[in-house]
Amino acid sequence: MNPEFTEEEMRRALFGSPAVAEKISDTPADASQSDIEPAQPMNMHQKKKIAKTFTPRLKVTLRVGNEFEGKTYEMIHEADTLSTLLAEQEAVRAAKVKYRYVEVVSVKSM
Template sequence: MTPELTEEEMRQALFGIPVPEEEIIAIPAQDPAPEIAPAQPVIPTLKKKVAKTFTPRLKVTLRVGNEFEGETHEMIHEADTLSTLLAEQEAVKAARKKYRFVEVVSVKSM
């Protein structure tokens, strides 16, 4: 290559030789006609039943009431978690909506 290229030679090297507009043939775009096939009846297939995955559950037993040192009721809350702390917090939060005094009795796995 020669170190001194003209501007036109550089353009041809980078972009190629320009094609005159007269030589460009525009082909009109044709919309292909979609072939519509008649609808076929849907054949029901037997669906495989997916085995339910094991969801860990904890049973939280609470003693709840609205009077201090008064009548209490036992309430059971089921939580979908492995964490006893989260299950306990979830149960207390649910019980506080209805009762003023809440005491956790036990947290057991189901």
Template sequence: MSSELTEEEMRRALFGTPQPEEQVSAPRVSEHVPEVVPKKPATAPQVNKKTAKAFTPRLKVTLRVGNEFEGKMTELIHEADTLSSLLAEQEAVRAARKKYKYVELVSVKSM
């Protein structure tokens, strides 16, 4: 028995026998159908309810800032809307650097 297979036999072994494709006829176009416009049902006017304010996590970052080296320093409090103390610290320092040259972190507390 020969182990040589023809290309056609290999295709049949891998992919199976080809099945004839079924021809699908195009859908019929029906005659003009009158359009029906849906009307809004009559409902009572809705009363705007006040939604409860969702809890947003906040951290209070306290910084000492100043423009003179070893000069007068003032305290600055920044509120951040995050749970990450690192992100809150970075955000506060970035905001303080816009106005002050020297920034020192004092504390990061949750509110």
């Protein structure tokens, strides 16, 4: 490296010279104020529309019952996650509200 370069010359060599940005006007010159209408005030109680996007879903199949080694029922729970562990935990938590014994049979993607 040549010790004769100044800091400014090194910066210019690395990053280039600073370009002058053109100033752009916010409003066009030919637009008139009479064409612009005031915006309506937004209602705060209005619900926002949510765009329907793809949500990953897992289907958890459970075997549930209230008697030990007694009659069991098959229950299906749909979870909005990609994690099989979270889907399984969510399904077991939901089934424990109504049933005492819960067994996970399978976790499949939909």
